[in-house]
Amino acid sequence: MATVARQDFARSTPNRRLRPTETTWTIILFLLPTLVLLGVFVIWPIVSSFQLSLYDWDGLSPTREFIGLENWTRLRSDNIFWKAFRNNFTLVTLSLAIQMPLGVGLAVLLEQGEKLFIFKIFKTVYFFPMLMSSVAIGILFKYVYDPVFGIINPALEAAGLSSWTRSWLGDTDVALFSVIAVVCWQYTPFYMILYLAALRGIPTDLRDAAFIDGAGESRYYWSIALPQIQGTIRTAIVLSLIGSLKYFDLIWVMTEGGPSNASELMATYMYKKAFPSFDMGYGSTIASAMFIIVMLLSLVLMVLTRRFETEV
Amino acid sequence: MGADNYKDRFVPASLSNVTFDEKIYGVPVENTAIAVIFYNKAIFEEYGLEPPTTWEELLEVAQVLTDNGVTAFSLANKTKWTSSMYYMYLVDRIAGPGAFMNAANRTGGSFTDPAFVQAGEMIQQLVEMGAFNEGFNGLDYDTGQGRMLIYAEEAAMEIMGSWEIGNFISENPDFYENNLGVLAFPAVEGGEGDPSNVVGTVGDNYYHISSTCEHPDEAFELLTYLIDDESVALRITSGRIPPVAGVAEMIEEPILQQVVQLVENAESVQLWYDQYLPPELGEAHKDIMQALFGLEITPEEAAQMHEDAIAEYYGE
Numbered sequence: 001m002a003t004v005a006r007q008d009f010a011r012s013t014p015n016r017r018l019r020p021t022e023t024t025w026t027i028i029l030f031l032l033p034t035l036v037l038l039g040v041f042v043i044w045p046i047v048s049s050f051q052l053s054l055y056d057w058d059g060l061s062p063t064r065e066f067i068g069l070e071n072w073t074r075l076r077s078d079n080i081f082w083k084a085f086r087n088n089f090t091l092v093t094l095s096l097a098i099q100m101p102l103g104v105g106l107a108v109l110l111e112q113g114e115k116l117f118i119f120k121i122f123k124t125v126y127f128f129p130m131l132m133s134s135v136a137i138g139i140l141f142k143y144v145y146d147p148v149f150g151i152i153n154p155a156l157e158a159a160g161l162s163s164w165t166r167s168w169l170g171d172t173d174v175a176l177f178s179v180i181a182v183v184c185w186q187y188t189p190f191y192m193i194l195y196l197a198a199l200r201g202i203p204t205d206l207r208d209a210a211f212i213d214g215a216g217e218s219r220y221y222w223s224i225a226l227p228q229i230q231g232t233i234r235t236a237i238v239l240s241l242i243g244s245l246k247y248f249d250l251i252w253v254m255t256e257g258g259p260s261n262a263s264e265l266m267a268t269y270m271y272k273k274a275f276p277s278f279d280m281g282y283g284s285t286i287a288s289a290m291f292i293i294v295m296l297l298s299l300v301l302m303v304l305t306r307r308f309e310t311e312v
Numbered sequence: 313m314g315a316d317n318y319k320d321r322f323v324p325a326s327l328s329n330v331t332f333d334e335k336i337y338g339v340p341v342e343n344t345a346i347a348v349i350f351y352n353k354a355i356f357e358e359y360g361l362e363p364p365t366t367w368e369e370l371l372e373v374a375q376v377l378t379d380n381g382v383t384a385f386s387l388a389n390k391t392k393w394t395s396s397m398y399y400m401y402l403v404d405r406i407a408g409p410g411a412f413m414n415a416a417n418r419t420g421g422s423f424t425d426p427a428f429v430q431a432g433e434m435i436q437q438l439v440e441m442g443a444f445n446e447g448f449n450g451l452d453y454d455t456g457q458g459r460m461l462i463y464a465e466e467a468a469m470e471i472m473g474s475w476e477i478g479n480f481i482s483e484n485p486d487f488y489e490n491n492l493g494v495l496a497f498p499a500v501e502g503g504e505g506d507p508s509n510v511v512g513t514v515g516d517n518y519y520h521i522s523s524t525c526e527h528p529d530e531a532f533e534l535l536t537y538l539i540d541d542e543s544v545a546l547r548i549t550s551g552r553i554p555p556v557a558g559v560a561e562m563i564e565e566p567i568l569q570q571v572v573q574l575v576e577n578a579e580s581v582q583l584w585y586d587q588y589l590p591p592e593l594g595e596a597h598k599d600i601m602q603a604l605f606g607l608e609i610t611p612e613e614a615a616q617m618h619e620d621a622i623a624e625y626y627g628e
Binding site for chain 2: 148167258277
């Protein structure tokens with residue numbers, strides 16, 4: 001059937017072969033709407049924030065003063081920015097170290113337990129955090145972490161671990177980690193679903209062959225399944241890296257980067273400078289610096305993990 | 313504003329924030345709000361405490377409360393401006409309102425003046441004696457985490473703007489009617505500031521009309537409805553003090569009445585630092601307050617940071 005159809009098509013346009021230049025123009029024509037949208041809503045804002053970073057501007061007044069690279073030299077010696085940068089790194093590291101293994105683990109667990117009805121419930125339950133809005137989660141956990149009325153401190157005291165109690169969001173040493181715990185709680189289900197889909201995509205004959213060759217469950221996952229889903233893992237790592245580098249929501253709702261910048265991230269610092277402080281020029285500089293940092297690091301990561309690229 | 317003596321409707325002080333070159337540029341619509349100490353009368357009674365009128369007495373009260381496992385002051389300081397109230401009052405009591413004005417307007421004052429350092433020391437003394445609730449720097453005023461301590465009787469006092477009365481009325485009318493008391497910020501022994509001074513604002517949420525407006529007269533008439541007699545009455549029932557003349561006679565609630573008295577007797581009203589200062593410096597001030605209360609910086613460092621920020625802002 002297919003061959004016949006193709007012949008019919010060829011016969012209907014006997015002397016109309018598109019020349020290469022014509023094809024190019026057709027392609028451009030069809031891509032144009034997307035290119036315009038991309039240009040207006042993605043590329044232009046990026047270019048324009050780079051441009052704004054060269055000005056001293058409060059974001060409101062009709063005039064702005066060109067100051068060259070002054071904002072950039074200020075950024076270079078801005079301790080708070082570099083602290084935020086380090087905090088972003090802590091977030092990246094902990095997100096990768098916690099969410100990736102936990103996501104794989106939960107996915108394996110769900111695949112294993114699929115035969116039991118009860119696990120189908122768990123699949124939905126595990127996914128709940130992903131369904132809630134970040135602001136709701138932030139407010140919820142603000143109450144969970146409340147030193148007096150929360151859940152954690154009273155629970156620790158009841159368990160006789162009074163020395164472990166902290167003012168989770170008010171202590172500069174632990175505030176960042178308190179929020180990161182919630183970030184992991186929120187995002188692990190996302191990776192779980194991603195990995196579960198990948199595990200499901202592995203052909204069953206591979207699994208059967210492995211068992212015929214005498215592999216156990218653990219051997220199967222370690223030697224067959226993991227290498228099979230490496231492409232997905234790579235994608236997940238890149239997503240997590242980018243997401244962590246430009247992270248904003250929960251930090252903003254739970255600590256606003258405080259106390260005393262202890263949990264400041266690049267994005268929260270950018271917001272504080274650009275809006276409450278009315279320093280749009282410097283805020284744009286931070287945004288541009290973030291863009292460069294995220295771009296470079298994702299490129300480096302993509303190149304480093306190129307050998308794991310497989311289509312699943 | 314001049315027509316039909318409309319401006320006489322308002323308390324003169326409420327127009328001072330919007331008067332330039334003897335022209336008035338805005339209509340004050342919302343409340344008069346000053347920071348006061350709210351306290352739980354039942355807790356004070358239980359431990360036989362008298363409302364403090366001097367800083368020494370306040371420290372003694374705080375000590376008794378702390379010894380009995382009651383938090384003296386509830387503070388939710390993720391919000392940052394909440395702690396600034398202590399600082400503003402202490403500076404005002406120690407050196408009078410001129411100290412801040414001269415430092416902020418660069419008219420011969422400096423944030424490194426002894427008053428600012430001393431205020432920082434007095435605050436850190438309170439923090440160190442455990443007068444504030446645990447983890448205050450992580451609690452959010454906007455979600456009521458400070459007031460929860462008051463309602464649960466975990467904390468006995470709170471320094472807050474008088475709008476808090478409205479929150480008390482709507483959130484916990486029982487507490488409001490039976491246990492709520494209001495105090496002026498105590499005097500500091502040997503301080504130059506008049507103990508009648510208050511920190512806050514007489515009238516806020518000013519409404520303005522753009523000079524490019526095509527129908528300024530109609531727009532102005534619309535604005536007058538925002539603060540007509542009906543809305544004044546409604547604001548009073550919800551626990552607010554509209555900035556209109558003769559408001560004291562309209563208020564019957566004893567607590568609000570007390571706040572009005574404090575405003576009327578005040579020698580001067582210091583506007584919130586974070587609103588008086590340009591936004592960038594206001595943000596810097598709030599960050600410094602959080603670090604000062606968190607004992608992350610010394611009072612001297614806090615003073616120096618204020619001074620550096622303002623010097624940099626004005627390009628000195």
